[in-house]
Amino acid sequence: MGEFDLIRRFFQRPVRRAALGVGDDCALLAPGPGMQLAVSCDMLVQGRHFFPDVDPHLLGHKSLAVNLSDLAASGATPLAFTLALSLPLADEAWCAAFSEGMFALAAQHDCELIGGDTTAGPLNICITVLGEVPAGQALLRSGARAGDDIWVSGNLGDARLALDALLGRHPLPPALLTTARTRLEAPTPRVALGQALRGVATSALDVSDGLLGDLQHILDASGVGACIDTSLTTPLIAAYADMLGSEAIFDRDYLRQCTLAGGDDYELCFTAPPQARDAVLQAGAASATPVTRIGCIEAHAGLRLVDAAGEPVAAHFASFDHFAD
Structure with missing residues (x-):
């Protein structure tokens, strides 16, 4: 041929x-x-x-x-x-x-x-x-403002869990691997959600290399900082593990690594003012896409991580970089 x-x-x-x-x-x-x-x-x-x-x-x-x-x-x-x-x-x-x-x-x-x-x-x-x-309605990385909420669509971290399991770094039970592997190999592009967020979101990007690394692009383009509640970014697969009594296979630091810097999620991370919360939820419902508020934009530069109690999370999470040393 x-x-x-x-x-x-x-x-x-x-x-x-x-x-x-x-x-x-x-x-x-x-x-x-x-x-x-x-x-x-x-x-x-x-x-x-x-x-x-x-x-x-x-x-x-x-x-x-x-x-x-x-x-x-x-x-x-x-x-x-x-x-x-x-x-x-x-x-x-x-x-x-x-x-x-x-x-x-x-x-x-x-x-x-x-x-x-x-x-x-x-x-x-x-x-x-x-x-x-x-014209003039495209979502950009440069529109985030202090006080805006930070949102993500879907769930983060499942693709990284699958990748680590397939590479033998962190085995998963077969049922969990099947679910996570689908997220790695057949991601869902959030096209309908993106369209529904026009005129609602102040900035947006897709999460491909890891949440924190990608969010930093919004912060740099917009000249702002951010605070993220790490307790709100648990991967969907962890919920399945809890239901199956397999929560012991996940430790908190590893889950944070997967959700905050895992990559291959292809979810949307976006910002919107607090008064637009109902509109964001409506956009999620209209596009059949779960959306979760995970933090807020701050005026001063930097990216802060906190736990559910608001206490600082002291850890370094490096997102994917093809040419990193």
């Missing part, structure tokens, strides 16, 4: 929203009047972002999900995406499963593949996603 046969068989579909899609030198896309184009790009590399034996259907899902999560953090509506795919060989079964997983998620968000590139080489997936947002 040649390169262009592969593209036509697994990745070429009729366009619905684009003016021109796969098969030409450039795709053509026109956002609606009064709209701004939101663009993001993410790369997934085997051995760095996913295991070699990962289910290709799940990998197709995640490859697009991590990009849609960026659009969600901007409050944008997905339009289309491009795919650059490096494959060690043209494996038909793998391509079929990968494309099915990717297109299934794309269909959920009415987001179509409009072009890209394929080449032979180590497995590497690079997607560029395009969305639209009403």
Whole structure:
């Protein structure tokens, strides 16, 4: 099977929203009047972002999900995406499963593949996603103000628990690993929540490298500080462990590490003024997404961590960095 046969068989579909899609030198896309184009790009590399034996259907899902999560953090509506795919060989079964997983998620968000590139080489997936947002309404990192609440969607830390278990660092009972692994390999992009937060949230981003490291981007861009109640960031998997009587497998410091610096959550972290609490809860309900208030923005620089009693948590949590020493 040649390169262009592969593209036509697994990745070429009729366009619905684009003016021109796969098969030409450039795709053509026109956002609606009064709209701004939101663009993001993410790369997934085997051995760095996913295991070699990962289910290709799940990998197709995640490859697009991590990009849609960026659009969600901007409050944008997905339009289309491009795919650059490096494959060690043209494996038909793998391509079929990968494309099915990717297109299934794309269909959920009415987001179509409009072009890209394929080449032979180590497995590497690079997607560029395009969305639209009403002019002047995009959620940014720079709008947080002193007194704002800090919120997160969903649950944090489950993906890190799964990763550590799969690497043999911190084993999990099989039932818990199955649940946590789903969070690692098939994250849910919070697109509907991001759109519902337009005009409500003052800043937002998606949590990909760990809550504290990512939140710091908001603090830097907005020129503010923050206080986080670490008792409010417990991963969902820990609740399952409690129900099964397996809470002994988790210690408090380890849970904090997973939730505050674990990464691969692809949840939204956002800020909003206290008077918007009802609006935030309504946005969560309208998008069927749990939201939790975990702290507040402070005027002075710095990031403080406290426990449920308001006592300082003295610990260092380093979020993921590809090039950290």
